[in-house]
Amino acid sequence: MQSLAKPRALEQLHPLAVHLQSMSYVDVTMRWKKDASFDGVPVLSHARDIRPLASLARLLSPSPTPVSAVSKLQRSLETPDRRVTSFLRRFPAAFVESVGPQHNLPWFRVSDAAARLLREERDVFAARRADITGRLRRLVLMCPRRRLPLRVAQGMLWHLGIPEDYFKDPDHGIEHDGFRILTSADGVICQDNDGDGRELGLIDDGKGQEMPLSVLQMKFGSVADVPIPLFPSKGLRLKQKIKDWLEGFQRLPYVSPYEDFSHIIRGSDVSEKRAVGVLHELLSLFVTCSAERRRLLCLRQHLGLPQKFHLVFERHPHVFYLLLKEKTCFVVLKEAYMAGGDTAIGEHPMLELRKKYVELMEQSREIIRCRRSGKPVELESKVYDNTEDPLKRCLKNL
Structure with a gap:
């Protein structure tokens, strides 16, 4: 039986689109070197x-x-x-x-x-309260949601030089510093599974105010390609391919820790430079510009850092130093100790x-x-x- 269906004219198919992603990742693996x-x-x-x-x-x-x-x-x-x-x-x-x-x-x-x-510690906090609590405000502004689980914020108080009963003692009056504690009654959805649903937020939510400049922007200005200050340790040698990669890394666009980063491709070199900038800014807020590496892991999802951001400390030994002390690893920001007067990092009031x-x-x-x-x-x-x-x-x- 002859088919009554008319044969369709074959349409010319367009060539399949091929997407090629250029990867410039360089496997930076270096052994830890002691710096006396x-x-x-x-x-x-x-x-x-x-x-x-x-x-x-x-x-x-x-x-x-x-x-x-x-x-x-x-x-x-x-x-x-x-x-x-x-x-x-x-x-x-x-x-x-x-x-x-x-x-x-x-x-x-x-x-x-x-x-x-x-007593002297209480007096210094009372005299320099605006400067000290302003560091906590910067930490909250670095979070995309402008909120931080109260449990995580409590763990950062010691590093920021704030009394550890700052949230518990009502005499401190955190609302005078622009903070508020949000609970589930305020419609808060806590992202921390181990938390109690309370988060630290800002009274103004960071809206209507200009975002602060990072330490690197205060030093180099608000230019697109802000370099990361490098301070090589004595005797530390890098392979030539790593040196070439590092020179290109310095010329990449700089994204401030307080800016939106949703447009950045994950896994790219620009994303890694942002992670270095965020960790650089975070450590510059601390009293000693250092902290235990394990204590920084709880900030990963709140600061928008990659899954294995701890590898940044190993890939950038000219920026961070890993201090191994009594089975504990501390991350130290080299610029705070090696730059001398050529830095925008101010000395914390609690350092003395x-x-x-x-x-x-x-x-x-x-x-x-x-x-x-x-x-x-x-x-x-x-x-x-x-x-x-x-x-x-x-x-x-x-």
Whole structure:
């Protein structure tokens, strides 16, 4: 039977569109190289102990307190020692031990030198409050949603130089600094599965105000191709292909951490340069321009960083230094310690206080050495008074 259907004219097919994506990725793999200049900075080498020491000093009172009152807080304090008692005994210049009235249990009180540091810390925060809390505002503005889970913001207070009871004590009045705490009643959808639904936001939501300039923009101006300051460590050698890639990397467009980045292709070199700029700006806000690498991981999704952004620290050893100390890895911004006066990074108001805490640690080491050897030693310090210390009668070793 003959088909009644008319044959269709064959249409000329257009050639298939072929999309070629140019990839300029260079596999930068370098072994970690020790830099003694950073290992010798006291505020960095003692960074792991400063935070629990300051936290315990706030918990203890000038009068003797049983160690059982703080021993259960070991996990939240993150003391390197297994027991809080061992940690307190490591720093006799900050904590004075005595025997309790019953069962010969150890009691501790904060030393006069540590108490003076706490008062000085409160005075500095009151005098420089706008500058210190402004760093927290910058951190919130770096988030695309202009919000940050309260649990994450709480973990950043120590690095920003803000009292750790800033959100808990109503006397601080965070609304005077432009912050507000949002709850589920405000229609907040928390992105943190472990959170309680509370987020830290801005009263003005960052609207109607000009975004701040990053540290790199303040140094080089608001140009398109802002370079990342490089500070090679002594003896660190890069392969020629990595040097060529790094020169091209510096000429890439710079995207401010406070700008919209939705147009950037993920996995591109521009995306990597933005990640370097975000981490550079973040570390410049901290007191010591450094932080534990694991503490930065919780900021990944809130700052729009790639999944494996921690590899940026290894791919850019001229910008960041990884300080390995007692099974802990700290990320240090090199510009803050190697640029001298040629930098727009301002010194944090709390930096001098952190140095005084380190001084107490060094004096504690000297006291322990004096006790073990039986040799007298004279301690001189701005935060230390021999008349107020248990070893006030120690004389200089002749």
